[in-house]
Amino acid sequence: MRAHDVIVTKRDGGRLTDEQIDWFISTYAGTDEIADEQAAALIMAIFLNGLEPDELTHWTGAMIDSGDRLDLSAISRPTVDKHSTGGVGDKISLIVVPLLAACGAAVPQLSGRGLGHTGGTLDKMEAIPGWRSEMSLEQMHQQLDTIGGVIAGASASLAPADRKLYALRDVTATVESIPLIASSIMSKKIAEGTRALALDVKVGSGAFMPDVASADELARTMVRLGEAHGVSTSALVTRMDGLLGATAGNALEVAEALDVLTGGGPADVVELSIALAEEMARLAGLDVDVAATLASGAAMDSFAAMVAAQGGDLSAGLPVAAHIRHVTATEPGFVHGINARRVGVAAWLLGAGRARKEDPVSPTAGVVALVRPGDEVEAGQPVLAMHADHESRFERAERELAGSVTIGAGSVEAAPMVIETVP
Amino acid sequence: MRAHDVIVTKRDGGRLTDEQIDWFISTYAGTDEIADEQAAALIMAIFLNGLEPDELTHWTGAMIDSGDRLDLSAISRPTVDKHSTGGVGDKISLIVVPLLAACGAAVPQLSGRGLGHTGGTLDKMEAIPGWRSEMSLEQMHQQLDTIGGVIAGASASLAPADRKLYALRDVTATVESIPLIASSIMSKKIAEGTRALALDVKVGSGAFMPDVASADELARTMVRLGEAHGVSTSALVTRMDGLLGATAGNALEVAEALDVLTGGGPADVVELSIALAEEMARLAGLDVDVAATLASGAAMDSFAAMVAAQGGDLSAGLPVAAHIRHVTATEPGFVHGINARRVGVAAWLLGAGRARKEDPVSPTAGVVALVRPGDEVEAGQPVLAMHADHESRFERAERELAGSVTIGAGSVEAAPMVIETVP
Numbered sequence: 092m093r094a095h096d097v098i099v100t101k102r103d104g105g106r107l108t109d110e111q112i113d114w115f116i117s118t119y120a121g122t123d124e125i126a127d128e129q130a131a132a133l134i135m136a137i138f139l140n141g142l143e144p145d146e147l148t149h150w151t152g153a154m155i156d157s158g159d160r161l162d163l164s165a166i167s168r169p170t171v172d173k174h175s176t177g178g179v180g181d182k183i184s185l186i187v188v189p190l191l192a193a194c195g196a197a198v199p200q201l202s203g204r205g206l207g208h209t210g211g212t213l214d215k216m217e218a219i220p221g222w223r224s225e226m227s228l229e230q231m232h233q234q235l236d237t238i239g240g241v242i243a244g245a246s247a248s249l250a251p252a253d254r255k256l257y258a259l260r261d262v263t264a265t266v267e268s269i270p271l272i273a274s275s276i277m278s279k280k281i282a283e284g285t286r287a288l289a290l291d292v293k294v295g296s297g298a299f300m301p302d303v304a305s306a307d308e309l310a311r312t313m314v315r316l317g318e319a320h321g322v323s324t325s326a327l328v329t330r331m332d333g334l335l336g337a338t339a340g341n342a343l344e345v346a347e348a349l350d351v352l353t354g355g356g357p358a359d360v361v362e363l364s365i366a367l368a369e370e371m372a373r374l375a376g377l378d379v380d381v382a383a384t385l386a387s388g389a390a391m392d393s394f395a396a397m398v399a400a401q402g403g404d405l406s407a408g409l410p411v412a413a414h415i416r417h418v419t420a421t422e423p424g425f426v427h428g429i430n431a432r433r434v435g436v437a438a439w440l441l442g443a444g445r446a447r448k449e450d451p452v453s454p455t456a457g458v459v460a461l462v463r464p465g466d467e468v469e470a471g472q473p474v475l476a477m478h479a480d481h482e483s484r485f486e487r488a489e490r491e492l493a494g495s496v497t498i499g500a501g502s503v504e505a506a507p508m509v510i511e512t513v514p
Numbered sequence: 515m516r517a518h519d520v521i522v523t524k525r526d527g528g529r530l531t532d533e534q535i536d537w538f539i540s541t542y543a544g545t546d547e548i549a550d551e552q553a554a555a556l557i558m559a560i561f562l563n564g565l566e567p568d569e570l571t572h573w574t575g576a577m578i579d580s581g582d583r584l585d586l587s588a589i590s591r592p593t594v595d596k597h598s599t600g601g602v603g604d605k606i607s608l609i610v611v612p613l614l615a616a617c618g619a620a621v622p623q624l625s626g627r628g629l630g631h632t633g634g635t636l637d638k639m640e641a642i643p644g645w646r647s648e649m650s651l652e653q654m655h656q657q658l659d660t661i662g663g664v665i666a667g668a669s670a671s672l673a674p675a676d677r678k679l680y681a682l683r684d685v686t687a688t689v690e691s692i693p694l695i696a697s698s699i700m701s702k703k704i705a706e707g708t709r710a711l712a713l714d715v716k717v718g719s720g721a722f723m724p725d726v727a728s729a730d731e732l733a734r735t736m737v738r739l740g741e742a743h744g745v746s747t748s749a750l751v752t753r754m755d756g757l758l759g760a761t762a763g764n765a766l767e768v769a770e771a772l773d774v775l776t777g778g779g780p781a782d783v784v785e786l787s788i789a790l791a792e793e794m795a796r797l798a799g800l801d802v803d804v805a806a807t808l809a810s811g812a813a814m815d816s817f818a819a820m821v822a823a824q825g826g827d828l829s830a831g832l833p834v835a836a837h838i839r840h841v842t843a844t845e846p847g848f849v850h851g852i853n854a855r856r857v858g859v860a861a862w863l864l865g866a867g868r869a870r871k872e873d874p875v876s877p878t879a880g881v882v883a884l885v886r887p888g889d890e891v892e893a894g895q896p897v898l899a900m901h902a903d904h905e906s907r908f909e910r911a912e913r914e915l916a917g918s919v920t921i922g923a924g925s926v927e928a929a930p931m932v933i934e935t936v937p
Contacts, residue, residue: 098687102561128554132686135558138525263555264521 094129101136109149116153120252131263142270148319154278157252161284166235168197171375175291177209179435180335184212185348186364189394191371192239194379201245201283205444208435218342218454222403238396250278273312281320287374290326297431298331310513323374326513333429336360339438340457342409352391363508412455412478416485420468424498433495434458437488441479465502517552524559532572539576543675554686565693571742577701580675584707589658591620594798598714599722600632602858603758607635608771609787612817614794615662617802624668624706631858641765641877645826661819673701696735710746710797716754720854733936746797749936756852759783762861763880765832775814786931835878835901839908843891847921856918857881860911864902888925
């Protein structure tokens with residue numbers, strides 16, 4: 092088989108054969124026989140000409156088959172996981188993983204680190220003193236069986252084709268393609284071995300998907316792929332018009348998750364966590380009252396057990412930044428919104444994120460919103476707090492945050508977080 | 515400027531700005547800042563989304579500006595060149611360059627070597643003992659002024675962006691795009707410094723362009739590009755349903771060109787040579803009788819002078835192959851056609867072409883058609899002759915040639931070579 096002929100097929104709008112897909116993905120992932128420029132040409136052709144539903148199913152299967160698919164069938168609890176398309180301030184995994192564990196499920200949340208202005212779940216957890224993301228497969232099985240929740244780094248052996256294709260898509264402007272996004276997300280999640288999966292597809296000005304129609308299409312595509320590969324899958328299309336919760340930054344988000352796990356926390360984070368956890372429980376076949384489990388403190392106990400099992404020490408407290416500086420309202424009125432992207436970029440400038448994969452991140456840096464949409468503010472009132480290890484970080488972050496809190500006349504009411512459930 | 519943003523513009527069907535084009539072409543040709551996979555993604559997006567006419571004009575200009583543009587304004591004769599989209603057995607340059615020189619023009623034919631089953635003009639000329647393709651710019655000027663014709667290797671300094679882009683297109687299945695073909699051909703020809711240019715766009719079963727509509731579009735696109743960059747340009751769309759002339763192979767084609775220059779040769783080669791030469795003479799503003807100049811032997815004298823000026827010795831005779839083997843007709847009837855592609859591949863298998871750029875070619879290997887379309891043949895009659903330096907070459911070539919001469923009932927008449935003239 093020749094890469095040239097595979098490219099021609101898709102370039103001319105045809106359907107790739109199963110053999111072409113298997114050969115291309117396995118050869119690109121496993122050898123140097125296909126040049127990056129050939130893969131780039133194919134991916135751009137897929138971006139522009141699409142993949143048929145059954146073609147995408149096979150493509151995703153080939154990505155899974157490029158590595159290992161974990162076998163969690165020996166776990167005594169029903170397995171279920173969640174995935175979010177991500178957004179600034181998304182600390183939902185830190186809440187729903189222990190919450191589902193407390194409900195009796197096993198949640199194998201294999202996650203990654205952040206790059207750019209959206210944080211990674213592992214970076215957040217690593218703000219907890221002593222916590223380690225690495226664990227053996229045997230440890231993972233044992234922790235899933237006993238505690239029920241694992242947050243760990245995804246092994247390089249899961250869907251290695253995705254790692255190579257994602258890096259390629261990033262530099263070739265082929266990220267924003269529904270079939271390519273769906274196969275990237277689902278190949279990793281299916282390879283993880285979970286039997287059920289709830290997806291959080293965010294839509295709005297703070298999200299990757301700009302409109303409900305695209306979010307709905309992505310959600311339906313991923314649900315179909317999950318079901319086609321034997322994973323009970325559903326998706327919530329959720330609102331992301333601003334910062335999720337009140338924090339962006341590693342330790343700051345852990346603290347907010349702990350607030351929710353102990354009965355407090357911002358209303359939007361609580362609402363989304365419960366909605367997603369209820370969907371996960373339903374998919375796992377668990378007949379439980381999720382909100383009551385959260386209110387009982389059992390989810391907090393599970394989180395503490397998960398952290399301790401991975402070397403973390405919550406009693407040591409979370410690290411705090413050496414310097415805090417406020418951003419104030421420039422006019423009186425009602426808070427209409429908090430721009431998630433700007434807050435994310437500011438948190439990144441303050442040290443919470445990395446520009447290159449090998450950079451370290453600050454556990455303490457970030458941004459805290461001191462007000463919520465709907466709050467009335469006076470001119471000069473502090474509305475955001477910047478946290479940093481060095482005062483030199485403040486200047487650029489402050490410039491990024493200028494105008495990020497929109498203030499207008501008349502109060503606003505929060506809209507429901509869940510726009511639709513798919514299917 | 516970032517490669518990513520340039521790719522996004524074209525991916526989303528937009529027009530690249532002049533600044534984006536200038537930056538992308540100059541940076542890709544001159545630095546390592548743009549990765550091959552990024553250029554591949556852009557080229558596939560151009561393949562699928564096209565280039566607007568003025569966008570293509572600027573793109574071609576940027577390719578010219580990636581290197582030198584020769585200044586031939588000091589030449590006393592009017593400059594004119596020709597380009598053909600190429601085909602098996604195309605030895606027309608060897609005839610029209612000296613013919614136009616004999617008519618009073620200066621023809622700076624900068625050419626390349628062949629790869630795969632179509633031969634290169636330099637490979638053909640190098641079958642002449644002693645002939646060298648290398649010459650200094652000063653030599654070239656002098657030869658153009660005195661003799662009027664030069665066939666030489668194109669300097670690496672002419673449109674270097676095309677060299678890099680062509681190699682990329684070859685492996686990424688993005689060769690067959692009219693704007694990309696047109697900019698590739700025209701950037702090199704315009705950089706050559708000629709004031710006028712006649713194009714031969716071949717169409718038919720033996721040509722790169724499969725149908726008249728595509729050939730016409732390519733012809734119009736190239737004519738527009740030439741005129742936009744100050745070169746008087748026209749194009750002939752010509753028939754290429756089978757082997758052009760009776761030979762494919764280096765010395766064999768030189769011998770056929772010498773036949774035409776001395777008043778003989780196959781009718782199709784003569785017809786096409788005169789049509790193209792008349793177009794070149796018209797573009798160069800020369801009021802001459804091209805056919806009479808050919809018949810007078812003046813073109814042959816010019817060819818001899820061109821060869822001698824570049825170290826060649828025609829009196830030494832052309833090299834001939836050590837072994838000749840015939841392919842015979844399998845049935846009686848009339849020759850309806852000779853498959854150009856199969857003859858080209860057979861000539862290549864016999865040693866006339868190269869598989870990799872660095873391979874040598876045999877000057878003597880090739881295929882001679884012993885019959886022409888319309889001829890009546892008997893079963894067992896020799897119809898093709900294979901020429902090779904080693905008998906071991908014959909077996910695969912013979913398999914390739916099986917069925918390449920189609921024989922049917924009733925004679926066929928040759929159609930006119932020129933289908934249309936553009937504009």
